[in-house]
Amino acid sequence: MILARSFFEQKTLKVAQDLLGCFLIRQIGQKKISGRIVETEAYCGSKDLANHASKGRTNRTEAMFGPPGHAYVYLIYGMHYCFNIVTEKSGYPAAVLIRGVELDDRQTIIGPGKVCRALKIDKSLHGVDLVKSQKIWVEDNNQRLKDWKIVKLPRVSIDYAGEYKYKRWRFRINPNQ
DNA sequence: TATACGATCACCT
């Protein structure tokens, strides 16, 4: 079942955890690549100093201020793309970064740059509506088990974020499940 | 117009 707008409109920390175990589907022509989401990170509002949007609304961060369910894709270190899903209401900048997926062949990809390479995500997907797009979307699954253990970890590479550096807003499915 | 650096990865020692 394709996730609806209302799913992404919930609290970012909830969406980030609920996305674990869901499938990120990428359709390229006749080819379909699906990845089970195993690691996410939450970026919550302008108060969160780790959030790109904490310094105000700019061209780059505009997508995060938009309606939920849209993609926010950006280039980092001049070579890697990172894929985020915008959450919460319009005007409130928040998003979930997809950090890890497991492919159909059970290969696990950890790292936002590697995820984008595996799913062939680039800036052409920036701003697309995941609820309506034919190129990329997220599906829930019936296999979700309630006793999945979600590991909470500090976020990565955000030493500049002051007290927000210590927030455990990175979520990962227990690799032992 | 110029400069510094980042929500990273791969490869080296």
Added chain:
DNA sequence: GGTGATCGTATAC
């Protein structure tokens, strides 16, 4: 553990 690649963005001048 350390470093180089490589460029869009924000900020400074």
